[in-house]
Amino acid sequence: MYAIVEIAGQQFKVAKDQKVYVHRLQGEEGSKVTFDNVLLTDDNGKVSIGAPAIEGASVTAQILSHLKGDKVIVFKKKRRKGYRKKNGHRQSLSEIQIESITASGAKKTAKKAAPKKEAKAEVTVEVPKKEVKKATPKKATKADDLKKIEGIGPKIASTLAEAGIVTFADLAKSEPAKISEIIAGVRGNHVTDTWPTQAQLAADGKWDELNELQDKLDGGVEK
Template sequence: MFAVIKTGGKQYKVAKDDVIVIEKLEGEAGEAVSFDSVLMVGEGAETKAGVPFVEGASVAAEVVEQTRGDKILIFKKKRRKNHRRTNGHRQDLTVVKITDILTDGKKAAAKAKKAAPKKEAADGDAEAAPKEAKAEKPKAAKKAPAKKAAAKKATAKKAPAKKAAAKKKED
């Protein structure tokens, strides 16, 4: 069974267990997401198209990760005017795995978040959490002076501003 869904201003043909990369959606890894804007549902030769959406159809999915796309460079130039502008852009993306295609108004069963067991473990070990936080702070503090020291070394290597004038030889 396949479905055509609309999200982020684009249309995607999806089937169960497909992994797609779409425009950014709110949610963390492991959360369930539902797409209600289904344009077409089909299985084999039997397809059902919506006007504009198929009533009662939805696609259930799970967020795999939040990521960013490749950098796109935008370069603008006006010839003979010495006018050049360079700009860059990286699009925020969400990787989603399709778990189920539902028809006839059925709702997807809500899945528990993958992050939830980690939170329960943190609650049980109340003493372990502050120790981990304390351990992380000194590492960050050690890195900052190293960067400053590198900057001082770079400035120390600069040549003096003026040199003594060379004497002219007389014959």
């Protein structure tokens, strides 16, 4: 009877009382080891093949000694690079003797599952949701045509709008000095003294009075 078994990452064809050199095993000399990854067995012509291993089959062996294999020389060289490297290696081995081959009936030791912790009872507490009041959207302020004010052109109107002055009412509430600061970056000599007065007339819808006042002005300055 023989078997093909995997030992320390290698496959061997073994029979009873056979001595085999395998990669170093962890056991001490004289101790017994069991290998249960048996891939094939042949018992007087009765062949069993595993998928991949035969369930219940095992091979028992005794460790005779630990030793090192013959030295192997490893030489590396790179052409035209001046690179040469020479190393030696001796593989650590274990000599074992096969004692028995069991075709079936071997039981694999199963690890005991850790006891499951009792699940804690979950208590669900409903938290009342706070009512969220929807904010009432603010109505957009309709901008007035500030260019109707004597002395204000497109550039100044745009500058005032960036500062938040978009209506005649906004301009009427502004001080002339403050307006001058806002439009300081606009080229030209701009007199803002009459702009709040003109804006107030426009905001009140007094267009005739505004026209009479503007007839007296030249660039915002009285003629």
